[in-house]
Amino acid sequence: MAQDTISQLEDNIARKTKALRLEDRASADCLSNLKKDKWINLQLNIHVLCDQLITKLHARKFELANLEHAHASQAMDQKTKSHVEKAVKQRAPGIEATVHKYNAKQKEMLKEDAYVPPELVMEGLFNLDVDQDIWENADMVDFKGGEIPLWLANKEVRDGIRAAQEVKSCQEELRRCDVEYSNLRTWFVEEYEAVHNVFKFGNGVSLQYSFLIWKLIIMSTKMMM
Structure with missing residues (x-):
């Protein structure tokens, strides 16, 4: 079946080429030269x-x-x-x-x-x-x-474009990390204030002792950040 299709295409090309040669000799000669x-x-x-x-x-x-x-x-x-x-x-x-x-x-x-x-x-x-x-x-x-543009013809330019894109991606990732860091600090402060109020207005030595432990944990976490 594939061979039949190829034969049909070849016959069609031969027929079109013959028609072109009869209609436009110059174009037919140009086509013949292009084939070589x-x-x-x-x-x-x-x-x-x-x-x-x-x-x-x-x-x-x-x-x-x-x-x-x-x-x-x-x-x-x-x-x-x-x-x-x-x-x-x-x-x-x-x-x-x-x-x-x-x-x-x-x-x-x-x-x-x-x-x-x-x-x-x-x-x-x-x-x-x-x-x-x-x-x-x-x-x-x-x-x-x-x-030809350099981004297509020059490998060093293409590599430079990829490197620049990687740098840009890293910068975007750093900005995202900064935002997450800021959000995390805000969350810790809010948690600290909430716990502080609980222990501040609460009663009992054990409650105050637990607050001190919690405060040390929060402070050490902030120092690590």
Whole structure:
């Protein structure tokens, strides 16, 4: 069935190309030259490999989600569970092979004086996180004047952006801790005043002694803060 689809696509391309050659000879010659252009072919190949890789990763993640759901609900029978586990394991070598092909094409593109997507690494790739290099699929047509922004072309700039974001996140966390610290101090003061009033207006030596112990605990806690 897949072969039939490919044959239909090839026939359709041949028919359209023939029609273009009859209508616009110059455009047909330009298209023919583009088909022989090494850089264009490298770009097409790496885009295809990237799409294949994303499809395989999505399929693996979907199967893993089903497997985890089955473990949680115990709804999947042993035969189906074994089938899913086998399918997940079988996808890993195919994904690694596709990554290897992708990186091989990427190295060929490095010889050209143009922007190329980054090399992919297996570490963390299966997670499909938003900051994975696999999503970096830009094209020169996306940039006005053909000038590539530094955040895309320069690894040091990208690392600097990530570091700046981490610093900003840490600063926000410190501000949150300051607020919690202030709230905690306020709570301790209110608790202290409440207990102080209880023992102040209460009677009995044992009650006053208990208040002194409580006061020491509160004071030591404040010193630790």
